[in-house]
Amino acid sequence: MSFLDRLRAAERRADSLLCVGLDPDPAKFPAPWTGDAGRIFDFCARIVDATKDLVLAYKPQIAYFAAHRAEDQLERLMAYLARTAPDVPVILDAKRGDIGATAEQYAREAFDRYQADAVTVSPFMGFDTVEPYLRRPGKGVFLLCRTSNPGGADWQAQRLADLPGQPRLYEHLAAMAETRWNRNGQLGLVVGATWPEELARVRALAPTLPLLIPGVGAQGGDAAATVRAAWRGTPEGGSTAPIVVNSSRAVLYASAGPDFAEAARREALATRDTLNAARRG
Numbered sequence: 016m017s018f019l020d021r022l023r024a025a026e027r028r029a030d031s032l033l034c035v036g037l038d039p040d041p042a043k044f045p046a047p048w049t050g051d052a053g054r055i056f057d058f059c060a061r062i063v064d065a066t067k068d069l070v071l072a073y074k075p076q077i078a079y080f081a082a083h084r085a086e087d088q089l090e091r092l093m094a095y096l097a098r099t100a101p102d103v104p105v106i107l108d109a110k111r112g113d114i115g116a117t118a119e120q121y122a123r124e125a126f127d128r129y130q131a132d133a134v135t136v137s138p139f140m141g142f143d144t145v146e147p148y149l150r151r152p153g154k155g156v157f158l159l160c161r162t163s164n165p166g167g168a169d170w171q172a173q174r175l176a177d178l179p180g181q182p183r184l185y186e187h188l189a190a191m192a193e194t195r196w197n198r199n200g201q202l203g204l205v206v207g208a209t210w211p212e213e214l215a216r217v218r219a220l221a222p223t224l225p226l227l228i229p230g231v232g233a234q235g236g237d238a239a240a241t242v243r244a245a246w247r248g249t250p251e252g253g254s255t256a257p258i259v260v261n262s263s264r265a266v267l268y269a270s271a272g273p274d275f276a277e278a279a280r281r282e283a284l285a286t287r288d289t290l291n292a293a294r295r296g
């Protein structure tokens with residue numbers, strides 16, 4: 016099954032556009048786990064148990080594990096997800112980007128070591144650095160396109176003077192990803208919820224690609240505006256090309272107390288319902 020089909024099936028099953036980002040920060044764990052990097056797996060597993068029926072994807076961010084020498088806990092988490100939420104696609108947020116030979120190793124890391132269903136990749140170094148990920152037809156690859164951060168426009172919004180129509184860099188990338196680069200239908204794009212106008216532009220240029228959209232919750236992106244800008248429905252009520260709306264900190268740290276998992280569920284449910292109301296309203 017292709018990654019796109021897995022996403023579509025997960026969206027239907029959970030009736031959800033929400034992706035919970037797994038960005039475990041021990042400093043924010045509830046007592047008595049506060050500051051204990053040995054509890055990263057336990058914390059994430061509790062979040063997964065509390066939310067797995069509400070999400071169309073999970074997105075573990077690799078830096079939150081590597082910074083604490085906790086790659087072994089990421090491996091355990093990926094195995095746990097495969098066991099307890101086998102139908103929920105997992106996007107490894109690694110934002111890799113390097114020459115082809117090194118990209119092959121990054122692809123092995125994401126897909127063989129961690130068994131991820133998809134990975135985030137920076138396209139800055141060009142197509143030959145993306146191509147190694149496209150030798151895995153069942154896997155998804157989300158290219159950074161118009162990122163959510165304040166400096167995202169520094170490069171991504173610049174115009175390419177040598178190209179017809181002088182598109183902005185992120186526009187050209189969206190058009191390439193929709194057409195020439197998308198050899199096996201594996202590609203998707205990352206666009207921040209913090210830029211609804213650019214999001215709508217990307218959706219217009221890349222109507223068939225899944226979009227990973229971080230920035231609702233802690234970064235203040237508007238969930239309903241995100242759906243209005245990027246979601247396109249089928250007559251049956253599904254998505255033509257799924258949108259994967261990520262929230263990490265707002266869900267993970269909805270409560271700093273012993274009720275953190277219940278609070279995470281409440282926040283995930285509320286976000287899922289807001290996203291669904293926007294696509295049905």
Ligand SMILES: O=C(O)c1cc(=O)[nH]c(=O)n1[C@@H]1O[C@H](COP(=O)(O)O)[C@@H](O)[C@H]1O
Pocket residue numbers: 036038076108110135161162163164205206207229230231232233234261262263264265
């Ligand atoms: O690729 C990403 O996931 C990503 C791209 C982007 O443009 N902005 C962005 O915030 N992210 C990631 O999405 C998550 C957002 O986390 P919260 O702001 O806590 O919801 C973090 O893991 C970021 O690394």
